[in-house]
Amino acid sequence: MLKYLRLLIIAVGGACLSVASQQQYIPIMLKQGESDPASLFRAVNVGSDEALSALSEYAQQNQDPYWLRQAAQLGDARSYYRLALNETEEAPHKRLMAKAALAGFAAAQHEMALLSDSAENKRRWLELAAEQDYLPAIISLYQWLLIEEQAEQAEVWLEKAAPRDANSALLLAKLEWRIGKYKQAKSWLSHARDNGVAAAGDYLNWINRYWQRKGNGLAVARNQCVIRLQPVVMSLENMQQMAQLSQSFKQDERLESLPICLLEPVWVKPKQVKCDENWQSHRRLGCDVRQLSRLPLAEDFTHLMVLAPRGKANVHNGIMYLDQGDTYSVFVHELAHFAGFVDEYPLSTDMAEMVCHPYSDAPNLVFVTEAEELPEKLDGWRKTGEEWSMAKARTCNNHQMQAYKGSDRLTFMEYHDQAYIPPLYMALWKQRLENRAELLPAFVNFAQAWEAAGNAELAAQWRQRANLYQFPALADSFQVDSVLSPL
Numbered sequence: 001m002l003k004y005l006r007l008l009i010i011a012v013g014g015a016c017l018s019v020a021s022q023q024q025y026i027p028i029m030l031k032q033g034e035s036d037p038a039s040l041f042r043a044v045n046v047g048s049d050e051a052l053s054a055l056s057e058y059a060q061q062n063q064d065p066y067w068l069r070q071a072a073q074l075g076d077a078r079s080y081y082r083l084a085l086n087e088t089e090e091a092p093h094k095r096l097m098a099k100a101a102l103a104g105f106a107a108a109q110h111e112m113a114l115l116s117d118s119a120e121n122k123r124r125w126l127e128l129a130a131e132q133d134y135l136p137a138i139i140s141l142y143q144w145l146l147i148e149e150q151a152e153q154a155e156v157w158l159e160k161a162a163p164r165d166a167n168s169a170l171l172l173a174k175l176e177w178r179i180g181k182y183k184q185a186k187s188w189l190s191h192a193r194d195n196g197v198a199a200a201g202d203y204l205n206w207i208n209r210y211w212q213r214k215g216n217g218l219a220v221a222r223n224q225c226v227i228r229l230q231p232v233v234m235s236l237e238n239m240q241q242m243a244q245l246s247q248s249f250k251q252d253e254r255l256e257s258l259p260i261c262l263l264e265p266v267w268v269k270p271k272q273v274k275c276d277e278n279w280q281s282h283r284r285l286g287c288d289v290r291q292l293s294r295l296p297l298a299e300d301f302t303h304l305m306v307l308a309p310r311g312k313a314n315v316h317n318g319i320m321y322l323d324q325g326d327t328y329s330v331f332v333h334e335l336a337h338f339a340g341f342v343d344e345y346p347l348s349t350d351m352a353e354m355v356c357h358p359y360s361d362a363p364n365l366v367f368v369t370e371a372e373e374l375p376e377k378l379d380g381w382r383k384t385g386e387e388w389s390m391a392k393a394r395t396c397n398n399h400q401m402q403a404y405k406g407s408d409r410l411t412f413m414e415y416h417d418q419a420y421i422p423p424l425y426m427a428l429w430k431q432r433l434e435n436r437a438e439l440l441p442a443f444v445n446f447a448q449a450w451e452a453a454g455n456a457e458l459a460a461q462w463r464q465r466a467n468l469y470q471f472p473a474l475a476d477s478f479q480v481d482s483v484l485s486p487l
Contacts, residue, residue: 081108101125106134113140119148130157135164142168151175162188166195173200177236180269182211185236199240206239210267218246218264225261226433227338229320230301230442232292233267234275237324238307248328254421259433260335263298265307277311277323285311285321289449292319292442293462302469303338304442305331318442329416336413338439339363339432341425344405344414346397356396356403361438363428364413365393365403374404381406384427441469 080100087093094115100108106129113125126144129137138161145154155175161168173188186207192200209215210233218231233239242265249255249262272291279286287306297304305320313326315337322331342355342362360367366377374390381388388406394414395403405411407422432438443466450459467474 078105081105081111084108084111101128104128104132106132106137110134110137110140113137130160133160135161139165139168162191166192166197166200169195170197170200170203173203174236178270202240202243203236206243207236210239210265212267214264216264218243218262220246220250220262222256222259222261224259226259226302226436226439228261228263228298228300228302229305229335230263230297230303231265231305231307232273232295232297233265234270234273234306234308235324238309239265239267241322241324241326242307245328245331249331252328252332254419254426255332255335257426258429263301266295266297268295273306275306275308275311277308279311283312284314285323286314286316287321289319289445290453293446293449293458302441302443304445317440317445317448319445327416329412329419333412333416336364336425336429339429340438341413341429342395342403344393344395344403344411346394347399349398352396352399356399356401358401363432364411364425365395365405367396367401367403369401371402380428381424384424384431386422386424386427388422388424436472437470439470441466443469 078100080096080103084093084096084100087096097108097111097115101112109125109129109132113122113129116122116125122144123141126137126141130141138157142154142157142161145151145157155172158168158172158175162172163169169188169192173185173192176182176185176188186204189200189204189207193204206215209217231242231245233242246262272295273287274291275285275287277285285306285308287308292304292306303318303320305322307322307324309324311321311323313320313322313330313334315321315334318338320331320334320338322334340362341364342360344364346352347355355362356367358367358369363380366374366381368374368377389408391405391408393403393405405413406424407420409420409422410418411425412418412421413425443462447459447462447466450456450462
């Protein structure tokens, strides 16, 4: 027994001496490995980490699946990752990717996060990869945290990504601007612009031209404007939206004959005007009208357009509300509401009760209980001299009355993304704008708001301006004094 133990010790010792003696040849094996991966393999087996890295590099560059497998089995995480990417079947792909991730390869950890259905696992893998300073994982992590409404944690990672990723710099600039860190926001915008993000340059342009000053270049003038629309911009993104709306309105040949002007915007800090996406629990965007009335508005404005971050678009009397996701087609749809046009999609029961009645004066619709009543309701349409194709509208689907529209096609009053405005509608729109008595300016909103607040004096001042707007021929009968200047 002692004899066999002595032989075993000698054999092991000999093997150790053999490995140790071979290690002196590692530089030679590495040199040979430039053309012979087998030499690298032998070097790995005698303890060379450099050889393992070189073998993995060789296998990947030469797309060699055999040596990829060998390098992976020897513990190279990158090789597991490459094998996973080359695998077309889902189960083997996930298995190999998991091995690479567990071995600490950041790209594989990021991929495992993307493959995971578990929020806990997704975050764990993203954090492991992000802590290795892997940029794609850092970006994915802050994006996921933002979706999860964990803004403070997201900002930590966003700040790590911004110096190396221009789009992250742009996003960080927007967040900084939103919380009032204007200097830092401008710095990040400059960084994003200098690294190829054109939108960042646009934002800087609007800041330089309009922030805390009266700029120019976005107004759209028309002849003898009846509606002079004053934009009120609430955010950086809304300012960019305003520029796009202005450009589209200027180029829109459909509307160029309408006496509607777009004034230069007033860009205000969010705290200047309280707005909410569920204003007074009405499930739509709204703002404190009294605060709006105190803004430095243009002297000749008649209507307002408030561009705020979030909320459902709507028009209330002389004020239009849009959020930053609303497109130009939404703007045109809402603009028609100023002239009394009514939606042609099904209204809610409460709204239908207000709109669907025999005495409604909506230009684009007529309301009847029986179809036989239609001929006596069409005088307004006949006076335009335009032809039309009668069709049922869905406006009053939740009411006992039936609405009819003057077009058998989908129009811009039924779907926002429909560009079609029937000739009849254009004629009716012009007619309505020519009769100011049927238009409600923003002054009406202001008067009502101050009346509700118990300030009869301010309410009377704004009511006077509303009367002057709606009945200009009677201006001499009104007392015009200093209160009629912007408040």
